[in-house]
Amino acid sequence: MAEDTGGRSRRSSKVARMIAEYDVDESLGDELERLWTAEGQQRKSLRDLADFFNKQLLESAMTAAGISTVNGEVSNLYRLLTADDVSSGMRTEARTRLEREGVDIEQLERDFVSYQAIRSYLTEYRDASYEQPSDSEQVESVLDSIRRLQSRLRSLTEGSLDRLRSTGRITLGEFRLFIDIDVLCEDCGAQYGVIDLLERGGCDCEGET
Template sequence: MAEPNESDSDGGTNPGSNSKVAKVIRRRGLDGLGDELVEHWTGEGTERMSLRELADHFNRKLLAQTLRDGSMTTLDGEPANIYRLLTDDSVSSGAAVQATNRLEQHGIDVERLTAEFVSRQAIHTYLTKYRDVSHSSSDGDPVETETTNVQRLKRRMTTIIESKIERLRNTDRLALGEFNVLIDVRILCEDCGAQYQATELLERGACRCPQKSP
């Protein structure tokens, strides 16, 4: 789905004319990001994401573009950590200040950057009013839905662990070469002792246990 024309977003009669997401996309040259949001929300040809996940996705893309504009060199996984330092309430004030100071040393206006970060409500307004996209409720196969949810949780867990390991390695608190995080979620049937990958069991639809008589 193509991005609406700029004229569509600036006229006061368009319901999405005040879309913060649309304005940031145009102002910061984030071409194609609007289409990504649509695809991830509807699940067309890609993983379906929640509004909260979409807001984080958008903000990380904005941060990455800002780092490029500031010619700031980063290590793998570092942009994700910078985003966490700027947005996570559990981060200490000292760590947040250090991240802010580093960005400002590269000429990045952190106050302006964080003001451009969007909320889940801003994403919803952009998708439903500016892009005129509807989000169908999950009326399909519940097994397929839960299989997708399990896969998403595995990816999320992998990302979180990778970020933590990267942070320790980059601060010389952990000696480690190139690495991969492998998440193996298995289901153990207590009746017969059989084990399955979580997604494998969902696809099978049943354990190997003999069918019990009524």
């Protein structure tokens, strides 16, 4: 489906819909584009922008429910709802609190956007562009694949443990999962988590790659 804005046909965008539905300041779109196309350390990745955008949705939903917040509270709640290193008990507690105070948490979580949605919004809806080196694109693609697999494994494991615990098949208190893959370079002896290794650009080996 396409939208016609100012005489120009554009593909529909979940990000644009959420900006309208959550009554978020329309300048947020300009801010997303500015941060994505900025130079140097000011530039934000698509994943960072997705987190930034979703926090705006969370804050808007809390405001609409009449919930007052203090500095840093929205970011902390978003972390509790989405971070991989948060225990199931802490996540449930955060969801229950928001639901009790009037936030439709299930709908909100469905409305959270992915980095792919941010990319489509910027490149197809706003016609923005950023030339990223091809090597970086390949590394980022591998990182995304690993993170998706880790997220799926975490979700599967956590759900399975919860079900086994709730049915009395195992004994387990509040728990936290650690999904790590380490890489050991046998040439230089350095060992890193695979994500750390990719983000730092390799191990301690010297010489041409």
